[in-house]
Amino acid sequence: MVNSEIKEIFDRVIKEKSKLYPWDMVIETHKKNGAWDLTYNSGKGFKEIISIECIKKEIENERRILNEKKYI
Template identity: 40%
Template sequence: MKALDVSKYILTKCNLENNPISNLQLQKTLYYIQYEFLTKMDKPLFEDDFEAWKFGPVIPSVYYEYSHIGAFKIGANYENYDSILKNMSSYETELLNSIIEDKRTKDAWFLVDDTHKKGNAWDLVFKNGIGFRDTISKKQIKENAF
């Protein structure tokens, strides 16, 4: 599965439930989701890799899809947005939805701070900018995301 497909699900769910989110919140929500799937399901939800950017872990393809919106809330609604759920168990669906419902209400800068903790995966890769745009491996996320 692609992170962009998961993003379309997240954005549409948030908008339909009157809790739109920004690109920054979306990036962090994807990171939490990937971490939870790696630790609880022992597999990633999506195949894309995160990169270490200044404001935390980022999936470039998703970032650039919505970058024209800037820091504003993304008002996108997609048809068939829930098609990603077809191959997911009820537990996986519940896990995905619970993360979205929790993180969409958090301030974007709270989420940034949470992913920037000293010694975590992003910090170890970013290295005060030396590792800008370097990949944060799924192994690093699973073992040391937070």
């Protein structure tokens, strides 16, 4: 079961991402070295489930990049 804080985040992300055109979402979610890219691994991970750890790493990287941009 997902706690309420995580559900709130999921709901917010789903609301925002649902506004994207399908191919724009693919570009965003299939970034090089992102969770999908690392799991798919040039087809070796076809139909594999993206791990929570991999998703967390991508989120941490995105936050780091956003924080770095604030100081540029």
